[in-house]
Amino acid sequence: MYNPTVARLTYRALLGRRRALILFALPALLIAISLAVRLLTGVDDKVAAELLGGFALATMVPLIGVIAGTGAIGPEIDDGSIVYLLAKPVKRPTIIMTKLIVAIAITMAFSAIPTLVAGFILNGNGQSIAIAYMIAALVASVAYSALFLLLGTVSRHAVVFGLVYALIWESLFGSLVDGAKTLSVQQWSLTLAEKVAGEGYVDSAVGMPTAVVLLALVTVGATAYAGQRLRRLTLAGEE
Template structure:
């Protein structure tokens, strides 16, 4: 189910010059903010919670997910180079699964790891906040990668759709509209973080069993539909 050649090509595409700049810029900004805040106000749990939950998990993680998820396959479909990949004796499901693993790896590396570092800088992991948010980011990375990879297979405007979802649905409706919170990857991830952090340190509007079920359902469904979509693409001369 995993193809090293596909993985290498995907990593190369994701870490190209323009995408790499964005991928490095967001975590660097988070760590810089953490250092500045710590130097100005000292270790403060409330401030750390606000930065890690608001900017890091609420904005940075979905944006990195958009870059990694859509970038794993969208550009190849847009420019037609995917036909060369599909012409190889590699199953469509293997291609999707490999690209998903690469997208997850990139998203976790550029989101969960910097969040852990920023958390330790902000308050030294008081109330397990740094670890809790890092784990929440890792869990969210899986669902975001699958969802945005799916977007990349169904539309040429995957980045636009991804940004709308990340910035409008997740950051706006997902935080402000009670009913929408149940359908927010961010809230599902917060439920996982809530379990790890000290009591009351992190809160979510979704119970943990439901959150885990929804995270798994979205990841599996998005991956399956992406595979179906890729399978529907035919090459010239295929019967």
């Protein structure tokens, strides 16, 4: 279910000059803010949790997920170059799984690692806050990558829809409407972070069983449907 050639082409596309600038800019901004906050406030568990939750997990991780998830396949479908890939003797599920693995790897590398570094800068590992938010970023990376990869196969405006979900649904409605929190990748990942850091530093509105089930359903369901969409695209091209 993994093809090195497809992976190499996907990495090359995602780490091109334009996307790479955005991918590096967000973690760099997080680190810069963390350094400034540490110099101004010193070690503060509450401040660390607020910055990692409010910027790293709520903004940086989903944005990188949008870039990696939609960029793994969306541009190829939009410009028609996906036809050349589909003409190769590679199974369609292998293409989707390979692109998903690459998207997850990119999202994790550019979100979870900077989140851990920022956590240590802010307060060492007091109350395990740095580890907790790194775990949340890792888990969220998987779900976001699958979700936004699916968007890349169903719409030419995948980036727009991804930003709407990440920044409006999760950040706006998710913070104001209790029911919306249940349908939030951010809240699901926060549940795992809360388990590590403990209550008082990380707060989640979703229970552990619900979070685990929904994370699995979204990841598996989005990946499976993306594979179906790719197969339909192949049939349409062959016709």
